[in-house]
Amino acid sequence: MGGTSTSTFVIRWINFLTMILAILVVGFGFWMSTHNDECRRSLTIPVMALGGVIFLISLAGFVGAWKNISCLLWTYLIMLFVVLVAIMVFTVLAFIITNTGTGHAVAGSKYKEYRLQDYSSWFVKQLNDTDKWIHLRSCLVKSDDCNSLSKRYKTLKQYKLADLTPIESGCCRPPAECGYPALNASTFDLSYHPVSTNVDCKLYKNDRSLRCYDCNSCKAGVAQYMKTEWRVVAIFNVVLFVILSFVYFVGCCARRHAGGSDSKVPGR
Numbered sequence: 001m002g003g004t005s006t007s008t009f010v011i012r013w014i015n016f017l018t019m020i021l022a023i024l025v026v027g028f029g030f031w032m033s034t035h036n037d038e039c040r041r042s043l044t045i046p047v048m049a050l051g052g053v054i055f056l057i058s059l060a061g062f063v064g065a066w067k068n069i070s071c072l073l074w075t076y077l078i079m080l081f082v083v084l085v086a087i088m089v090f091t092v093l094a095f096i097i098t099n100t101g102t103g104h105a106v107a108g109s110k111y112k113e114y115r116l117q118d119y120s121s122w123f124v125k126q127l128n129d130t131d132k133w134i135h136l137r138s139c140l141v142k143s144d145d146c147n148s149l150s151k152r153y154k155t156l157k158q159y160k161l162a163d164l165t166p167i168e169s170g171c172c173r174p175p176a177e178c179g180y181p182a183l184n185a186s187t188f189d190l191s192y193h194p195v196s197t198n199v200d201c202k203l204y205k206n207d208r209s210l211r212c213y214d215c216n217s218c219k220a221g222v223a224q225y226m227k228t229e230w231r232v233v234a235i236f237n238v239v240l241f242v243i244l245s246f247v248y249f250v251g252c253c254a255r256r257h258a259g260g261s262d263s264k265v266p267g268r
Helices: 004-035 039-069 070-098 119-128 130-142 156-160 166-171 216-267
Strands: none
Touching: 004 039, 004 216, 039 130, 070 156, 070 216, 119 130, 119 216, 130 216, 166 216
């Protein structure tokens, strides 16, 4: 029975370490949520949910090995396999979806502007969904992205040299091609006739509740933000997939060894 004992010992401690890993995943998701406002916080929920699922699966493997419950151990291996497949599918899709879209340089400025048509059709479809955009828009209005610009950039020179985020450049100001002169970090002279036919030029207003929140440039800024966040999660998932694959491989080997040892016991 020495093989069985060794196998269950390996599974037990591997899953104990995996439970710690799951807690770290939840902690990573929580850290992401504390470094984002309410508008972006919902993006971290899947990360924390994944950590919770891994913790429960690892707990099942740990208890199954500790109490030597074969049914629980098989359930653990099946569930872990399903999680591995799900992580692989999500990661591949995330890399495919975030493979398009990039910023366009603005003459005389550090920041870049973004165009919605540059991004994947999936991003465009999600952002053009009226109900989803109404929710995102309300979050953006309440966020500090646009409301804090005038506090951070006291002079027009500071603002013109600012390295704005995608959301700040897309939602807080009209596109540069409109040709509206900036009066300060939050106000533009709209008395000038726009030199571009871009529909965003007419949608932009100085009102803090309007800005360019209905502009395609704002949706493009959100798409760029989502692309960056998804890339971070996808890279994290690659690391997690490698670790869990090792855990699954060890668990299968240990289980097979335990099964072989059990089958030899009657012949002794």
